[in-house]
Amino acid sequence: MSTNLMHTDLERYALELAQGARAAARELALASTEAKNAWLRQLASSLRRCAAEVVAANQLDLDAAAGYGPTAAQVDRLRLDAKRIDVMAGGIEEVVALADPVGEVMESTRRPNGLAIEKVRVPLGVVFFIYESRPNVTTDAAALCVKSGNAVILRGGKEAAHTNQAVHGVIQQSLRECRLPDAAVQLVAVADHSLINHLLHLDEYINLAIPRGGEALIRRVAAEARVPVMKHYQGICHVYVHADADPGMAHAIVLNAKCQRPGVCNAAESLLVDRAIAGGFLPPMLASLEQAGVEIRGCPETRRLVPSVAPATDQDYATEYLDLKISVRVVDGLDQAVEHIGRFGSAHTDAIVTRNEAAARDFTRRVDSAAVMVNASTRFNDGGEFGLGAEIGISTDKYHARGPCGLRELTSYKYIVRGDGQVRA
């Protein structure tokens, strides 16, 4: 009985959050660019002003984390200080400069019968954003959603609960000061997983869920959701070094794609090298990777060329290491490279290095990934690097948006049709 009651209470809370967000979204959809930008500026300055309070709240999370013995990387992801808060504020201010997508006329046509048809961007409505640890994501997501005219329900990680609450307090205060609806940015106050599930079922009020975090979180959200989900499960990104590659360029690209920031989704996890050049290319390449601390697992041919390499299994080719590890395979040319990527890849980011135009064209045509790179590092698949400004995430889906998702990808459109009395014959 009490479980049922709790269940009902959570359902009621989920409904309140969603309905509040929906009402706020209706207001936000009509808010002017000036009003939204004024709020962003206000939020940035309030955040700087309240830095000490936020740092104090963050300390509570760090103290709690100490109890379960976190890794240094986990502590680093969680920690905020005045300098990092200043960077967060700067990130919000950057969103001011981004073009407001709402109201943009995407296309316009006039029909032979005189009807003038415009396709105009509108906000999606309500976004449910589910994320883990890093507290700066709280302000990034709020800034991007509100600037694109959307209300957002934030569900941060338990590890950062105090920090998120403090940051959310600043957000709420700034919304009120700028006369935008409070419920434009709500923070879920209950840690219960079933609350997430209730929210994921409310497709009448919530237009999109965006899970950001580990693959397990994303799979759980996608399996449960009745609302659309913007997501990628994994970034198993490849660099394919074609027989006609410039070896120096290929060397630099592989090193960058693997090592520049190994824990992110657009880092390379797998290296494919054409047999024709493997003998000359692989030994110095793998020596450089090893020197950079990368653990290498290779196919038999790779191991013949560099005997220190451990053997790679199919499981390795299918693994997103998110770490200083790489799998290496020698392939018999472009066909086998494309086949390998189709079989083991995650349709996130895949690169070819070649001086051969025809090979590059063939590769970009046949590899069906969100971003296909020619002679550039996989690390460039990123909203900032693509010129979208900040990104709310990277999608590998084919429905709606693919690749880096910024302000425009948080919008839909409607058709506005103007006539002078046309009726249909």
Add this chain to the structure above:
Amino acid sequence: MSTNLMHTDLERYALELAQGARAAARELALASTEAKNAWLRQLASSLRRCAAEVVAANQLDLDAAAGYGPTAAQVDRLRLDAKRIDVMAGGIEEVVALADPVGEVMESTRRPNGLAIEKVRVPLGVVFFIYESRPNVTTDAAALCVKSGNAVILRGGKEAAHTNQAVHGVIQQSLRECRLPDAAVQLVAVADHSLINHLLHLDEYINLAIPRGGEALIRRVAAEARVPVMKHYQGICHVYVHADADPGMAHAIVLNAKCQRPGVCNAAESLLVDRAIAGGFLPPMLASLEQAGVEIRGCPETRRLVPSVAPATDQDYATEYLDLKISVRVVDGLDQAVEHIGRFGSAHTDAIVTRNEAAARDFTRRVDSAAVMVNASTRFNDGGEFGLGAEIGISTDKYHARGPCGLRELTSYKYIVRGDGQVRA
């Protein structure tokens, strides 16, 4: 035990259909426009040549239908004759003339670091199309999906099973003759509903489900699906006659929106009239509607002006009649009209009739429907009328495509990034 066995057999069949479609989709994604157009032409001419066989199969469906006492409208929807088959073939030929969306460069930018980024259209992949009765939809859907580079799994209504099988035979034959993969267009041969459910779970192979038919079918599909669904549940479309409307124009638009084809989703179901002009406008308007055979249900003020009108309930305002029926309400101006549409509408198509520019602008801004019409009939929300060519359906969702969905709405995109060795700093 035998139920489990059947269950497993259906799951296996669903997987075979989906994997076959996925393999075909990979080929189709790379097929040239010429190859796809050659197939469309071949299909049209084969269909005309095989008209007698298709009509004979259709007769079997008509005979079966006679057993359950169909309405005249049902028989009419089901019946094919040589002339209708010629119209089907003509519809296929029209798709030849439509621009191939695949490979279209939607945007291109060059970044300060020299990277050239192109956003290029690609097919979605595999479409699962679930529809009721009308057999011409079989060729329409096949033509649109294949032209946009997608494989399609068709699941037609039981009523048209023989007809669809005959038409599908012609499709298969023409695919083979044009060396396109057989599995580009598959027809589900089992009537079992659980097979549909199995297919709707295969998000690894199927990129999109499109249900077309009654609301019950669409709700069932949306509730079950793990794949994205392109849909609208209802078309509760409004015509709002503003105080500053041209009465003659308003009269003609209402009559057209309600009566020109009452059984379709973009027909008007509800008429809103400003109080200021209701006394002059409504009596002749409702007389014309009655003369056209329309059953009218109105608010108290409407009934005061035209006493023969039956009373309207909230249930009436929330009903998609799909019939010669209309609900009528007198409103206190644009605010109340927008509020009514927000409460009872289905975000499909809503129109304002007015000579007042500011009112039109306000209405189009605030009404968040897939198509908002000014001084034109709701009946124009249609792929053909919008210049998209044929449409696979009309969406009221906000994710991916909204409004009429043609070839472009059956595509996604990928980013192709070309560099000369860029690595990320």
